[in-house]
Amino acid sequence: MPLIVDPQLRLYPGRWQRRYAHELDALLGDEPPGLRARLDLVAGAVDAHLHPWWVPAWPVVAAAAGGLGWTFGGAVALGQPVPPDWPGYLQETLPIFLAAAPLLLLATLGASTRLGSRDPATARVGRPVASIGWLAWILLLVAAAANLGAGAPLALAATAAAAGILLVGIALLGAGDWGTGAALLVAALVLVVPAPWSATAFGVAWTVAAIAQVRDPRPRPRTTGRLA
Amino acid sequence: MTPDDQVADLGGLAEASVEILVVLSGGAAHGYAIKAAVERETGRSLGPGTLYAALARLEARGLIEPLPSEDRRQPYRLTVRGSQVLAAELARLQALATRGLERLGRTPD
Numbered sequence: 001m002p003l004i005v006d007p008q009l010r011l012y013p014g015r016w017q018r019r020y021a022h023e024l025d026a027l028l029g030d031e032p033p034g035l036r037a038r039l040d041l042v043a044g045a046v047d048a049h050l051h052p053w054w055v056p057a058w059p060v061v062a063a064a065a066g067g068l069g070w071t072f073g074g075a076v077a078l079g080q081p082v083p084p085d086w087p088g089y090l091q092e093t094l095p096i097f098l099a100a101a102p103l104l105l106l107a108t109l110g111a112s113t114r115l116g117s118r119d120p121a122t123a124r125v126g127r128p129v130a131s132i133g134w135l136a137w138i139l140l141l142v143a144a145a146a147n148l149g150a151g152a153p154l155a156l157a158a159t160a161a162a163a164g165i166l167l168v169g170i171a172l173l174g175a176g177d178w179g180t181g182a183a184l185l186v187a188a189l190v191l192v193v194p195a196p197w198s199a200t201a202f203g204v205a206w207t208v209a210a211i212a213q214v215r216d217p218r219p220r221p222r223t224t225g226r227l228a
Numbered sequence: 229m230t231p232d233d234q235v236a237d238l239g240g241l242a243e244a245s246v247e248i249l250v251v252l253s254g255g256a257a258h259g260y261a262i263k264a265a266v267e268r269e270t271g272r273s274l275g276p277g278t279l280y281a282a283l284a285r286l287e288a289r290g291l292i293e294p295l296p297s298e299d300r301r302q303p304y305r306l307t308v309r310g311s312q313v314l315a316a317e318l319a320r321l322q323a324l325a326t327r328g329l330e331r332l333g334r335t336p337d
Contacts, residue, residue: 016284019284020280020283020284022300022302023258023259023300023301023302024259024276024280025300026259026260026299026300026301027259027260027263027276027279027301028276030260031260031263031276033276036273036275037275037276037277039275040275040276040277040278041275041276041277042277043275043277043278044275044276044277044278044280044281045277047277047281048281048284051281051285053284053288116288
């Protein structure tokens with residue numbers, strides 16, 4: 001592969017770089033980019049990560065690790081003495097959820113990569129909603145772990161994350177991706193159920209989502225057009 | 229998926245994709261030439277990241293295909309499917325323009 005001169009092209013996924021970086025690098029050599037073009041390249045790199053034509057491994061890894069972590073955290077919380085007194089009896093499980101939450105943020109974004117070059121409005125809205133919800137949730141979990149209290153905002157952040165996950169799930173179902181789409185729908189719905197088992201069910205749903213992604217790899221391999 | 233769906237499904241890149249297909253309908257061209265032609269014909273800037281995001285999608289859908297190249301500048305050409313999708317999209321846009329102009333009391337040029 002020819003040497004890539006522009007370091008910004010390293011922001012793109014490896015597979016994308018192997019296919020397009022040499023020619024995009026040539027273009028940038030013909031027309032050195034200004035600030036606006038540089039920002040456009042950043043947006044292009046993000047787009048390439050979110051809309052691959054190949055099957056990336058990281059969404060499955062994130063869903064499996066995050067799902068299993070959340071399942072374990074939920075099971076530990078279920079095993080605690082009742083009655084629950086938030087955040088008291090859950091305090092010791094917070095580090096588990098804190099470790100799993102960033103993984104499930106990645107898993108949510110990763111699940112939408114299964115749409116490939118298709119990008120329905122539900123996914124375009126669902127990704128930022130889920131990202132904001134997850135990030136707020138993570139920050140509030142940190143606050144709760146530090147005994148700063150975060151009851152109502154925490155529930156609000158979780159609801160936002162659930163809404164984003166729901167939209168991505170709907171987009172997947174719309175694309176005929178039944179296994180992963182249904183698992184995300186279940187994950188989103190159980191997340192807003194105020195029941196002791198909901199955290200475990202949420203983790204199990206994500207674990208099922210990881211299994212569904214392994215059983216049905218997407219996006220499909222690219223098709224090749226033919227000239228007459 | 230119908231030809232119309234193929235373009236609508238490109239989401240935010242639909243407009244840039246149609247412009248790229250229009251350029252390639254005039255013959256094969258590489259990235260820099262496509263970018264220059266789009267900017268010349270539309271008067272709008274086309275960023276390198278947007279250009280290659282659109283090219284990658286169009287190639288994945290089989291609407292364009294790369295030609296053998298001796299250097300790093302990779303030329304692309306329209307496929308038969310790409311021609312069909314472009315024709316359907318242009319007809320849709322033409323019908324939309326005609327309808328809009330009629331409602332404004334103006335006749336298309």
